[in-house]
Amino acid sequence: MVVTLHESASVRAGTTGAHQPEPRPRVVILGAGFGGLSAAISLRRAPVDVTVIDRRNYHLFQPLLYQVATAGLSPAQIAMPIRRILSRQSNATVLMNRVESIDVAARCVVTTGRRIAYDYLIVATGARHTYFGNDAWADHAPGLKTIADATAIRARILSAFERAEVTEDPQLRERLLTFVVVGGGPTGVELAGAIVELARKTIVRDFRHIDASSTRVILIEAGERILPTMPPALSGKARDQLEALGVEVVLGSAVAGCDQRGVQLGDGTEIGSACVLWAAGVMASRAAKWLGAPADRTGRVKVNEHLNPPGHDEIFVIGDTAAVIDATGRPVPGVAPAAKQMGRYATRAILDQIAGRSTAPFRYRDYGNLATIGRKAAVADFGKAWLSGYAAWLVWNFAHLWFLVGFRNRLVVFLDWALAYVRNDRAVRLITGQNE
Numbered sequence: 001m002v003v004t005l006h007e008s009a010s011v012r013a014g015t016t017g018a019h020q021p022e023p024r025p026r027v028v029i030l031g032a033g034f035g036g037l038s039a040a041i042s043l044r045r046a047p048v049d050v051t052v053i054d055r056r057n058y059h060l061f062q063p064l065l066y067q068v069a070t071a072g073l074s075p076a077q078i079a080m081p082i083r084r085i086l087s088r089q090s091n092a093t094v095l096m097n098r099v100e101s102i103d104v105a106a107r108c109v110v111t112t113g114r115r116i117a118y119d120y121l122i123v124a125t126g127a128r129h130t131y132f133g134n135d136a137w138a139d140h141a142p143g144l145k146t147i148a149d150a151t152a153i154r155a156r157i158l159s160a161f162e163r164a165e166v167t168e169d170p171q172l173r174e175r176l177l178t179f180v181v182v183g184g185g186p187t188g189v190e191l192a193g194a195i196v197e198l199a200r201k202t203i204v205r206d207f208r209h210i211d212a213s214s215t216r217v218i219l220i221e222a223g224e225r226i227l228p229t230m231p232p233a234l235s236g237k238a239r240d241q242l243e244a245l246g247v248e249v250v251l252g253s254a255v256a257g258c259d260q261r262g263v264q265l266g267d268g269t270e271i272g273s274a275c276v277l278w279a280a281g282v283m284a285s286r287a288a289k290w291l292g293a294p295a296d297r298t299g300r301v302k303v304n305e306h307l308n309p310p311g312h313d314e315i316f317v318i319g320d321t322a323a324v325i326d327a328t329g330r331p332v333p334g335v336a337p338a339a340k341q342m343g344r345y346a347t348r349a350i351l352d353q354i355a356g357r358s359t360a361p362f363r364y365r366d367y368g369n370l371a372t373i374g375r376k377a378a379v380a381d382f383g384k385a386w387l388s389g390y391a392a393w394l395v396w397n398f399a400h401l402w403f404l405v406g407f408r409n410r411l412v413v414f415l416d417w418a419l420a421y422v423r424n425d426r427a428v429r430l431i432t433g434q435n436e
C-alpha cells in the first residue's frame, strides 16, 4: 500500500476548518550528502517544513573514504547520523527511505511504500562509479563510494598480504604483492599513495615470510597526466611525489580488460594482480530518469543557471547529479564545495520564490583544489598560487579536519592522524566480512 505523507496544499489550506493556520511550503530534499545537507541546514530558520529523504541513516564524508579503505580510519569517524545532525532543527523531518521515482505532474516523490508531496523539491542524490559499460569488471576491480566498498577494499588489500605470507608459490606471491589502481584522479592518487605507504612503512615489520617493501603499486591513467583538473606543473609535482614513494605511474594507457588474473591494457600488456581497484569513472544517480529531464553522457541532469530542469522552477537539481554551467559560463566540477554551494543557492532561490523576489543565477566560487599523495606529500591549487609537498599536505589535513562533520569526529580523526604520524601506523588493519 502506498501512503501519502503530506496532504496536498489545497486540502491543508482550507476545507477542514475556518481557523486553520496558513500551511507552510513543503521543501523535500532527496539525499543528505554534501548538497542535500547544506540545503537542509540553510533552511533551519525558514518558515517552511523540510523533509530530508536518504536511503542511508548517515551522512558520509566521502573525501576520507580512501583512509577507511587503507586502514587509516574507521567508518564511524567519517560518518554521522543524519537524524543527529538535524535533531535540533525543529522544521526538519528525516526519513530513511529509497527514492524510486518522482511524479512531477502530481508533485510527489515516490519512495518505497510512500508518496511524499512537495511544493519545492531539491534533488541531491549524487553519483556512483561506472565501468563504462563493462559491468563484469566490478567483481574484479571494486570502486570506492560507500562504507561497504571501503571495508571490502580494506579486506582485499590486507588479505593479499596475508595470502602472500602463507603461499609457497612465488608467482602467486608476486601477483598478491602487486596492486593496481585504475584512474589517476584524486581518489586513485590517494589510494595508490596510501597502499604503498601501508606496505613499505607500516606493515613491513609485521610479516616473517614476505618482504612487504617489495610490494608493487601501479597507477594506470588513460590520459596524459594524473590529476587532470590541476595545472600541468602540479600534475607533474604529484607524479614526482608518487614515484618518490614507490608508486609506478603508467600514463596514456586505457584498461581493456579486467579479470581474476589482473588487468590487460589497450596495447596488450598484462599486469598480474590479485587486487585491482577502480577509481576511473562516475555516473550520476537516476535523477534524470525520475524527472524525465535531459541528461549529459554521465547521466547528470542538464539544469539552467538557476539549477532548475527545463520547465520546473519548483525543482532544483544540485551537486554531482547536476550538469551546471554557472553564471560565468564555466562548467561546475563534481566536488563537495560545489555541492554545498548549490545546496545553499537552491534554498535561497526557494525563499526568493516564496517572497516573490528574483534570484541571480548560480555562481560557483572556487576556493582551491587539493589532493594528498602520502605522508608530507600533497598538491594544492589556489588558482593564482599553488603549493606542493609538506605545506600542501598541512593545508590538506587542516581543510579535511575543518570540513569533517561533528566535533567528536574532528577530535578523534585529529588524534588518530597525530598518532599515525608519530608512529607511522595505520590502526584499523582489520579484515572483516570474510570467513567470519
Ligand SMILES: Cc1cc2nc3c(=O)[nH]c(=O)nc-3n(C[C@H](O)[C@H](O)[C@H](O)COP(=O)(O)OP(=O)(O)OC[C@H]3O[C@@H](n4cnc5c(N)ncnc54)[C@H](O)[C@@H]3O)c2cc1C
Pocket (backbone or CB within 6 Å): 030, 031, 032, 033, 034, 035, 036, 053, 054, 055, 056, 058, 059, 060, 062, 063, 064, 065, 066, 097, 098, 099, 100, 124, 125, 126, 127, 144, 145, 186, 187, 285, 318, 319, 320, 321, 334, 335, 336, 337, 339
Ligand atoms: C572516494 C571519493 C573521494 C572524494 N574526494 C573528494 C575530495 O577530496 N574533495 C572534494 O571536494 N570532493 C571529493 N569527492 C566528491 C564529493 O564527495 C562529491 O562531489 C560530493 O559528495 C557530491 O555531493 P552530493 O550531495 O551531490 O552527493 P553525495 O554526497 O554523494 O550524496 C548523495 C546522497 O544521496 C543519497 N541517495 C542516492 N540515491 C538515493 C536514493 N535512490 N534514495 C535515497 N537516497 C539516495 C545517498 O545515500 C547520499 O547520502 C570524492 C568522492 C568520492 C567517491
